[in-house]
Amino acid sequence: MKNLKYITSLIVAALIFSCSTENDLIDLDTLSAPTNISALTTVTQDNTGKVTFLPRGEGVTQYIIYYGDGTTDPAYVNPGGTVDHIYKEGIYTARIIGTTVNGKTTEQKQQVEVSFKSPENLVVTIENDLAVSKKVNVKASADYALFYDVYFGEAGVSAPVSANNGEIASYTYANAGVYTIRVVSKSAAIKTTEFTKVFTVTVVNKPFTSAPTPPNRQATDVISIYGSKYTNVAGTNFFPDWGQAGQGSSWAEFDLNGDKMLNYIKLSYQGVALADGTTIDVSGMEYLHMDVWTADLEKIETSLISKTNGEKPVVKSLTANQWTSIDIPVSAFTSQGLTVADIFQLKFVGTPWAGGSVFIDNIYFYKTPAALIELPIDFESTTLTYSWSGFGSSSYGAIPASVVTNPDKSGINVSNKVVKIEKPSGAQVWAGASLDLDSKIDFSKGTKVKVAVWSPKVGATILFKTEVSTSPKDGNGNPTVFVEVQGTTTVANTWEIITFDLTTASSFSAANSYDRVILFPDFNVGGTGTSYYFDDIKQSN
Template sequence: MKRFYQLITCFLVLTLMGCTEDDRGTNFVDEVAAPANISITFDITQDNSGLVAMTPGGEGATGFRVAFGDGSGNPVDLNPGESTEHTYAEGTYNVKVIATGINGLTTEFIQPLTVSFQAPENLMVTISPVIGDVFSVDVSATADLEAYFEFYPGESMEETPIQFMEGETITYTYAAVGDYEARVVALSGGAATTEYTETISIVNPLLLPIDFEDPTLNFSFVDFGNVSSSVVPNPDMSGENTSATVGQSVKPAGAEVWAGTFLQLDDPIDFSTLNNIKVNVWSPASGITVKLKLENATDDTIATEVDVTNTVSNAWETLVFDFSTSDLSQDYQKVVLFFDFGNPGNDSTYYFDDIDLTQSIADVFELFENFEGATPPSFIDFGNIGATQVVANPAPDGNNGTASVAQFTKANGAEVWGGTFFELNNQAIEFAATKKMRFKSWSPTAGTVVKLKIENADASVTHEVDVNTSVANAWETLTYDFIDAPVATYVRVVVFYNFGTPGDGTVYYFDEMEVGEDALVSTIPPLPVEDFEGAPPAFISFGNIADTQVIANPNSSGLNTTANVAELFKTAGSEVWAGTFFEVGAPLDLNNYSNIRVLTHSPTAGIVVKLKLENADASITHEVDIVNSFANNWEELVYDFSEAPAADYVRIVIFFDFGTPGNDSSYYFDEIQLTN
């Protein structure tokens, strides 16, 4: 919206010279007075652009010359009634108007002009952290009536602001952690400004691993039970810990048996690939209980703890705490340590360091290839080695007595990088608790480099590890540590023998290839069994419950938005073992699948939902129990039938609230699938 100001100033009328009748004719022009009552109207645009429209006026003027008074540009000539525009910076100017009459006489008039800008309005500032860089922020701003912006980071009193325009985002990096009073100033192009202030907290987040070496991190110990904890120089830079700085916990005489300390992480611990935590500890005594407890940041009832007994005194020792049996779906941010748990303090000082996720110490492995099947893997050889093939074990011994093994021949002249690979069948490797692989190897020489490499489907993610053989002409187990392997779905296994050396015709063998526990995942898509959307199966109910029937989904939300589901109504007084079953047209494929997935809906949580499989005459059966977790919501229950005896299972039996008499409750189930 524009407002207009009109400034009109008039001069006194000049006295005209007298004339007589003898002066009549064209000579009267010479007697016309110079223009009078000169004025100029200013229309100032109120958008801080400095644009001013000017219209001169006056009596007896046949033309005007306007000089803008700011030293920029030549004067402008105008006819009566015409206007001109000019853009000014903020300030006060003397605008000169020269009015010219019909006879060339002129009159000058000077009108002061003041151009002032309004302060910017509706200033909106966005300051956000840069992902992956805890010391940097992105800054942007919008406003009305602004010319540009200036950012003052707040690191010093004499800092030079950073200028930026609307629509532009600048990135600023702070030198250290701390709280900074940052300012964004919107400038009008003149003296008027609008300012925004925000406190920016630069915090280096505390995450695992914790090694106490970074001075920018805030190690704020919370002690309890009368212990005192702090960060100190390493008192014993030897053995397993030669780092400079460690954590210290002093348990004075009389401290509580449960005394300890904790650090709160800025993000929950990520247990997606590893579920053990290691801590380097130093204790003046061996045989003490060191408890590691994990807690939720806001709810201390969500917690889990593991005890480990140390085995050395006056030396550093790495303790591994196994959280594999804990509920790792919860968010844990507090890392709590107790030294000599269960005993009162005795003025002992304990030290700890290098807290981090680590692999399982149990080293449990799963077999993924033993070359004993009817169909061997399809080997792809490269680098001019001989054809890799499955052969009879040439040297059965105590380390490997299997019947069949893979033979690797590094032919004469084969490349130094010659090798072979095969792809996993219907499964992939996604490392879990133990990021290791191992296999049985036979080599005619010790000290031979055997490289193991894994790749994802398009080889865009790979990782390789070298291990040297240690015996000649005998089977041995080679173990490969893939702790540094990127997170990926690996489907290709590559083996190189005597890597780095040209082939000389030597023959090697490998067998019994394994990967760390829970790393094998199926790539076979789930196989639907029944979704109750077509012709309903013939249910047989038993134990005095009502007939099971297919109905419209009573709660089409969450995990299950399908149209139809099966309802099991457990009538009041029905048997504790009451349930229902139906039969499928073909035996369930438990050769390629090991689990059965069922979506269930119950009015109560904590009930036993039993799933049972039977062959046609029920002479072979297998059942699995799961306790549900949710009430009045759809929930996915996955039943593990990997231990089921081999049989043609055609009957699926389901029991809700098994072990409890009926109480007129309705239960629903749907989307039965075979999975892995």
């Protein structure tokens, strides 16, 4: 009988798929295995040991439950359904298996404790969610308990939220305020154990993560007003106030673990004023970008203000409790008749008026680049600026690294421009130089990197490194997602090609967004006052 149930489910699913049109046919082999498999297990408080399973998961056609108490036949449950089982007192390991229409499965084991003792040693934590306003997370655990109910105390809401013992139950209130939260911990016993607390539900009023990191751009393709990625227009006043203090409006520079951002409080209207006599011509730019975070504003109105003919606004909606990235076409201002060749102020207006606060970061104008620093790189472009950053001098500062005229136009490399990395006397064994790319490396073009190298000696180790510049930083401030491969020079004072096979490094993944190239000449050897030259960094298979 159990096999018939399973086969019937597959037939029904197959019939559903067969009703699709020819153009809508689904390749079942491409369907992934189910994810997030679990089950809410509840027990009746009547000393019978009756446990109800409510299986949960994503991408599931049918659940199979093995009770773990020696029962031979499993239960088959459709999504959204439940099944009951009578246990004797004890602790069991149930198996919840989610299946897809193509037969793929995912299994999750779950402990089921059936005790006719009432829960003991109940421990409850109640916390406001750090990311979502008015959301409260409750976690309760007790000896002998199987699950618990939470009554969050909001008027008109009588049904509890249930969770397995030791797991989290969450609830989002309509309004912030003070509520009485009651937790009822339950076992198979008739008697339950309760905990009650008067709790203040709050609004999240500041970001807990940084705004998205802007992409690498050429200096000619961006005019930055505020942010740490690009060079900002000097002397800007970020709180001219314009008489808004009377509205209760104010300003601060918020510091989130070293990442600074503008914070306009009770925003009526505030803004940015360039230094006296300073204007910027943004007619050659295509967009104004800003990243905005708010807990309580619905919209932000942004105006560019021209010395010639006043100001024009553009309104954008905001999503609460997360960063909203805004890109406004410059044409949205010029189409209203605004002259954008002499912008000297930007103005921000909140909706509702003086009713909430915003955090703003990465204010800049930009345009689509005419050319990008991306692999392959030959340093011959007359429009790109190859900004190599050297590091590892004897004082841990920068070592010289720059694009120069090819000092040895012979052999395999007769190009005009190359990059020179010096390793002065006393430089660290790990001295080198890095170059930010304007786009991530596309590994469909190959996972090997070839570099033309000119070394003053045979046997010098050349370390090639590429990293994801936006990945979390280690204790020294270096990105933690990277790949390193070494090569060795075989000739001196002449050009040769060294190949770095990235797949030989265990940390390599083609899915990572590597966007920085780093070269370490004569790696693991201290500086002796020599220079190394590199050119034609390109991919191959």
